[in-house]
Amino acid sequence: MCGIIGYTGKKESAPYLIDGLKALEYRGYDSAGVAVCGADGLRIIKSAGKVAALEIKVKAVSPEGTCGIAHTRWATHGKPTEINSHPHTDCSGEIAVVHNGIIENYLPVKERLEKNGHRFKSETDTEVIAHLLEEKLKNASGDYEKELLKAVAEAAAELSGSYAVAAVWKKAPGTVIGAKKKSPLVAGIGDGENFLGSDVSAFGNHTDKAVYMDDGDIAVIKASGVEIYDKNCAPKKYEISVMEKSGSEAGKNGLEHYMLKEIREQPFTIKSTIESVLADIDSAFGIKTGDLKKIKNIMMVGCGTAYHATATAKYWMEEFTNIPTQAELASEYKYRKAAIPKETLAIFVSQSGETADTVAALEKAKEAGFKTVAICNVYGSTISRISDHTFYTKCGQEISVASTKAFTAQLAALFALSVLIGRAVGFLDEKTEKRLLDELSRIPEAVGEAVKSEGAVKELAERYYRDKSFVFLGRNVNYPIALEGALKLKEITYLQAEGFAAGEIKHGPIALLSVGTPVIALAPGDSLFDKMSNACEEVMARGAEAVAVTDSRGNKALDPKIKNRIVLPDTPEYLAPMVNVVALQLFAYWIARLNGREIDQPRNLAKSVTVE
DSSP states (O other): OOEEEEEESSSOHHHHHHHHHHHHGGGOOSEEEEEEEETTEEEEEEEESOHHHHHHHHHHHOOOOSEEEEEEEOOSSSOSOTTTSSOEEOSSSOEEEEEEEEETTHHHHHHHHHHTTOOOOSSOSTHHHHHHHHHHHTTOOSOHHHHHHHHHHHHHHHOOEEEEEEEEETTSTTOEEEEEEBSOOEEEEOSSOEEEESSGGGTTTTOSEEEEOOTTOEEEEETTEEEEEOTTSOEEOOOOEEOOOOGGGSSOTTOSOHHHHHHHTHHHHHHHHHHHHHTOHHHHTOOOHHHHHTOOEEEEEEOHHHHHHHHHHHHHHHHHHOOOEEEEEHHHHTTSOOOOOSSEEEEEEESSSOOHHHHHHHHHHHHTTOEEEEEESSTTOHHHHHSSEEEEOOOOOOOSSSOOHHHHHHHHHHHHHHHHHHHHTTSSOHHHHHHHHHHHHTHHHHHHHHHTTHHHHHHHHHHHTTOSEEEEEEOGGGHHHHHHHHHHHHHHHOOEEEEEEGGGGGGTGGGGOOTTOEEEEEOOSSTTHHHHHHHHHHHHTTTOEEEEEEEHHHHHHSOTTOOEEEEEOOOOGGGHHHHHHHHHHHHHHHHHHHTTOOSSSOTTOOSSOOOO
């Protein structure tokens, strides 16, 4: 969850470190810190709160040194205070360490080190790494860079859990050493300067060349170059990846929040994703038609918003393929004793490609012998590298913690994949396949019209933003969209919001309703319109206020008593989720904005969840 940046080169490191932290702040913003290694040793500057607070302190001090590491934190062990912020140091103050992940055995390691005389300052698990390195290096002499490499390898062998670590040592100036296990870490190759980061955004403003590290790898970063070693300190060859740059990533386009910018980008990002698929659908997902023909079971896995994408796609998969399909929460699947049916296709969905629970579920699926396909938005991510095949959504970087454009792109990709499988197994004929894909190709236009509903959505938000509880209802493919609408509202407003299958409202959830409770009902004029209309009647009979998200067909048939409406363009029933969710994203955004929330960086959350 936390963000790491390391720099070494010929220039002052502090500006590079702060620049990297700003790019990584979506990973955590509880606290931040830098360690600059200069002629006088290490200079540590830390601050509780966001990177902006740290930047003020760094500018005031202007630490000198051409090598350093920095960190922005999402707290796991210990409260988000300055003392618990990274970097952490050893007793001597000569070693500094930053870390992303969780050291599961830190308590016994800490107890052993304390018995040896080490004194700890923080509540974190990370601090044990610095003291463990001190212990390994206490008798070091001679080639200090080599000694530090050896110490990092030995320390890593004693740690259980997940980690991406960067370390610097006063006695090895100009050198940053990184190690990883089950947490992302990537090296950046520059011109006379090199980098280490949690992801390429950490150094993307300075180089487009990256080296993705494998579990067990140790990187030695110097101004003169990058070296990669295995866990036994044996040199490894590595591949340099050249990253694509997207103009859509720059700034907020004059808007107050990235979230609004990303909502408005969806006509373009979903169009780009669909065009990428339709250019050659037979090869877009990597898996061969012959392998698809053998599929007897489909499992889709994700967390949070990505899980809602899989839950929506479950309806498409079963309707278009006639193959039993499960949508699984990664955090549950990885620990339960799940069945292992033969000829299973397992599909893993993650915006970042680094979600720890999803990575673990993917590893479990591969151990079971399932064929695996990843759908993610970040090139070279862990999930894309582990999976048999990967399809990349074309969204550019998504910065706001609450996912919007990645979600609609995931839906588009999953819809196309369900049609591809349906044709491969012979359940869809060629004519039906063409019709479905033609309808998919027209969705960006409808999404564009949904974005234009912002004015009407804002008016509704102005009516309801003072309410403290919201209910979202949907049926069939729109049921997971009700869940997603509730999640978006919870994430960025901190208000109570629940999503339900509309047919289940009378089986308990209706007890939540009181006079005036806003109930957002996804009620397009489709085959279940009458059922959704009945649900609206039931909630209004209890004094709640129904807010209908509908289309022109539903708008004509809705009871006149339902005065609050968002009317979206007519869309084929099974594609409506990609349009309806835009209105719910905008609703959450404006409720949050009217309540003065920090929309892009909501409390307690981080964009990339790389720890359990």
